[in-house]
Amino acid sequence: xxxxxxxxxxxxxxxxxxxxxxxxxxxxxxxxxxxxxxxxxxxxxxxxxxxxxxxxxxxxxxxxxxxxxxxxxxxxxxxxxxxxxxxxxxxxxxxxxxxxxxxxxxxxxxxxxxxxxxxxxxxxxxxxxxxxxxxxxxxxxxxxxxxxxxxxxxxxxxxxxxxxxxxxxxxxxxxxxxxxxxxxxxxxxxxxxxxxxxxxxxxxxxxxxxxxxxxxxxxxxxxxxxxxxxxxxxxxxxxxxxxxxxxxxxxxxxxxxxxxxxxxxxxxxxxxxxxxxxxxxxxxxxxxxxxxxxxxxxxxxxxxxxxxxxxxxxxxxxxxxxxxxxxxxxxxxxxxxxxxxxxxxxxxxxxxxxxxxxxxxxxxxxxxxxxxxxxxxxxxxxxxxxxxxxx
Numbered sequence: 001x002x003x004x005x006x007x008x009x010x011x012x013x014x015x016x017x018x019x020x021x022x023x024x025x026x027x028x029x030x031x032x033x034x035x036x037x038x039x040x041x042x043x044x045x046x047x048x049x050x051x052x053x054x055x056x057x058x059x060x061x062x063x064x065x066x067x068x069x070x071x072x073x074x075x076x077x078x079x080x081x082x083x084x085x086x087x088x089x090x091x092x093x094x095x096x097x098x099x100x101x102x103x104x105x106x107x108x109x110x111x112x113x114x115x116x117x118x119x120x121x122x123x124x125x126x127x128x129x130x131x132x133x134x135x136x137x138x139x140x141x142x143x144x145x146x147x148x149x150x151x152x153x154x155x156x157x158x159x160x161x162x163x164x165x166x167x168x169x170x171x172x173x174x175x176x177x178x179x180x181x182x183x184x185x186x187x188x189x190x191x192x193x194x195x196x197x198x199x200x201x202x203x204x205x206x207x208x209x210x211x212x213x214x215x216x217x218x219x220x221x222x223x224x225x226x227x228x229x230x231x232x233x234x235x236x237x238x239x240x241x242x243x244x245x246x247x248x249x250x251x252x253x254x255x256x257x258x259x260x261x262x263x264x265x266x267x268x269x270x271x272x273x274x275x276x277x278x279x280x281x282x283x284x285x286x287x288x289x290x291x292x293x294x295x296x297x298x299x300x301x302x303x304x305x306x307x308x309x310x311x312x313x314x315x316x317x318x319x320x321x322x323x324x325x326x327x328x329x330x331x332x333x334x335x336x337x338x339x340x341x342x343x344x345x346x347x348x349x350x351x352x353x354x355x356x357x358x359x360x361x362x363x364x365x366x367x368x369x370x371x372x373x374x375x376x377x378x379x380x381x382x383x384x385x386x387x388x389x390x391x
Contacts, residue, residue, distance in 0.1 A: 001342075001343070001346045001347065002362055002366070003339075003343060003359045003360075003362040003363040003366065004362070004363065004366040006339055006342055006343055006346075007339060007363065009103050009104065009107070010096075010100065010103075010335075012034070014096075014099065015033075015034040015037065015096070016034065018033075018092055018095055018096055018099070019032065019033045019034055019092060021095075022089060022091050022092040022095060023089065024088060024089050024091070024092035027087070028084060028088075030076070030080075031076065031080060031081065031084040033088065033089075033092045033093075035068060036081075036084060036085070036088060036328075037092075037093065037096065037332060038064070038067055038068045039055055039058065039059060039064065039068070039081075040055075040328075040329070040332040040336075041332060041335065041336055041339075042058060042063070042064050042067055042068075043055050043058050044313055044314065044332065044333060044336040045336055045339070045340070045356070045359065045360050045363065046058065046063070046360055047314075048312065048314060049314060049317070050314050050317070050319060051317070051319055052078040052079075052081055052082050052319055052320075053078050055078060055081050055319070056076060056077060056078035056081065059075070059076045060074060060075060062367075063364060063367045066367045066370050067367065082319075082320055082325075085319070085320035085322065085324070085325035085328060085329075086320060086322040086324060086325050087324065088324055088325075088328055089324070090324050090327035090328040090331065093327075093328045093331040093332055093335075094327070094331050096331070096335065097162070097331040097332075097334050097335050100335050100338050101158065101159075101160055101161075101338070104158060104338050104339075104342050105158065105160070107342065108157060108158070108342065108345065111345075111346065116191055116192060117156055117191050117192045117193075117194055117295060117298055118154045118155070118156050118160060118161075118184060118187075118191040118192070118193050118194070119154065119155045119156055119194050119195075119298060119299050119301055119302040120152070120153070120154050120155075120177060120180060120181055120184075120193060120194065120195040120302070121152070121153065121155075121177075121195065121196060121198075121299070121302045121303065121306065122150050122151060122152040122153075122173060122176055122177055122198065123150075123151050123153075123306045123309075123310075123315075124148050124149065124150050124151075125148070125149045125151070125315075125316050125318065126146040126147065126148045126149075127146065127147060127318070127321070128145055128146060128147070129145055129146065129147050131321060132147040132149075132318070132321050133147070133321070134147065134149070134166050134321075134322070134323045134326070135147035135148050135149045135166045136148055136150075136165075136166060136167060136168040136169075136170060136171055137168075138171065149164065149165070149166055149326060150164070150165040150166075150170055150176050151163070151164055151165075151315075151330060152165065152176050152177055152179075152180040153180075153302065153305070153306075153334075154180060154181070154184050154193075155301065155302045155305050156191065156301075157341060157345055158337070158338045158341050158342065159305070159334045159337055159338065160184070160187065161180060161183060161184050161187075162180075162330060162331065162334050163176070163179065163180045163183070164326065164327050164330050165179075166323065173198025173199055174198070174199055174200060174201045174204065177195060177198045177199055178199055178201065178204045178207075181193050181195065181199075181204075181208070181213075181215075182207065182208075182211075185211055185213055190212075190213070190214070191214075192214045192215065192216060192284065192295060193208070193213060193214065193215040193216075194215070194216050194217070194295060194296060194298060194299050195215070195217050195299070196217065196218055196299065197217065197218040197219070197220060199217065200220070200223075201254075202252045202253070202254040202258075202260050203254070205252065205260060205262070205264060205281070205283070206260050206261050206262050208283065209261075209262035209264070209283045210261075210262070213283075214282075214283060214284050215282060215283060215284075216280060216281070216282045216284070216292060216295045216296050217280070217281050217282070217296075218278070218279065218280060218281070218296070219266060219279040219280065219281040220279070221268075221277040221278070221279050223252065223279075224252070224253040224257075225250045225251065225252050225253065225266065226250060226251050226253075226259070227248045227249070227250050227266075228248070228249045228250060228251065228263060229248055229249040230248070231245075231246045231247060231248060232247045232248070232289075233245070233246060233247050233289060237289060237290055239290065239293065240272075241271065241272055241273065242269040242270065242271060242272060242278070242293060243269060243270045243272060244267060244268075244269050244289050244290065244293060245268050245269065245270060246266075246267070246268035247265070247266075247267050247268070247289045248265070248266050248268070249263050249264070249265055249266075249285075250263065250264055250265070250266045251263055251264070252264065262283065264281055264282065264283055265281070265282050265283070265284070265285055265292075266279055266280070266281055267279070267280040267282070267289045267292045267293065269293065280292050280293060280296055282295075304352070305337075307352075308337070308352040308353075309333065309337065311353075312352060312353055312356050313333055313336060313337060313356075315333055339359070340352075340355055340356050340359050341355075343355060343358075343359045
């Protein structure tokens with residue numbers, strides 16, 4: 001499936017429908033929501049170092065002119081883009097993002113690529129308080145002068161759920177990561193949630209068990225617990241990196257020494273390279289100890305995804321520092337990531353970087369093809385479209 005076909009699954013009719021339902025264009029006649037979305041997508045995919053001035057320049061490019069046939073003006077100032085990003089309602093982009101999750105998720109499911117796991121993690125962007133007025137800050141130390149933003153994502157093949165956290169109470173992953181994981185309960189499927197040790201609250205484990213939400217995570221080896229069953233392993237299981245030594249049913253204790261309401265399963269391992277203990281916690285009881293460790297190993301995929309966001313989609317660079325602008329950029333960047341990752345999966349591409357380059361090049365070829373088709377090889381028509389004075 002080529003880049004143009006993948007992009008065509010976000011038709012203009014859908015953008016217009018969401019613009020009306022969200023009211024995103026109520027106070028803007030020129031830089032409407034549909035245009036801002038297309039400009040952001042075009043720049044995120046085309047430029048590795050996107051900026052407001054890049055967007056101003058890209059607006060006048062031939063490629064963008066064909067991507068956005070409804071351009072009402074040949075030029076736009078970067079300051080106007082910045083002002084619009086500061087005031088635009090991010091609900092338009094958020095709704096579009098979740099529609100894309102449904103559209104492309106169903107496509108992957110039809111190709112027998114239905115995910116059985118959902119990997120969760122957070123990434124943080126920090127700037128000095130002089131540059132960033134929103135966000136939480138850490139008390140004391142070198143980070144006291146910084147404002148921080150937390151982006152939490154649930155990922156498997158594509159980013160399925162994404163949230164922005166700026167309030168002080170979200171400093172801890174017990175708040176941010178927990179909230180995003182619990183929000184994923186509305187998904188049609190019930191995949192296994194996999195997350196790191198950021199969540200330590202025993203109450204959260206009970207909440208997940210109450211809602212029959214399967215999960216696999218890491219448990220601090222020194223965490224207080226009571227073992228309810230003897231080791232179920234007949235012998236040690238060896239993998240390339242681990243020795244799986246015990247598999248027990250346990251109850252955990254919180255900081256008040258209160259037991260969890262539910263029982264859980266703890267798979268104890270030893271890392272072969274360091275000889276250090278590593279414990280896995282899950283509420284899934286019908287899979288093997290080895291499968292528990294293999295499930296958790298998948299979590300590395302989201303680390304690679306965050307690296308892709310930052311290095312190839314310029315995610316760490318905030319082109320607008322208002323809350324609305326930051327949230328809007330989050331969801332448009334996630335849509336751009338979905339487009340590239342679907343292309344990667346359907347075309348059996350390997351690396352993220354080369355996939356983005358191929359997607360960009362393929363899209364450019366199709367835009368050029370549209371240009372040639374529209375001008376019918378007529379140089380005068382081409383000159384008019386390109387705004388070239390041939391006299």
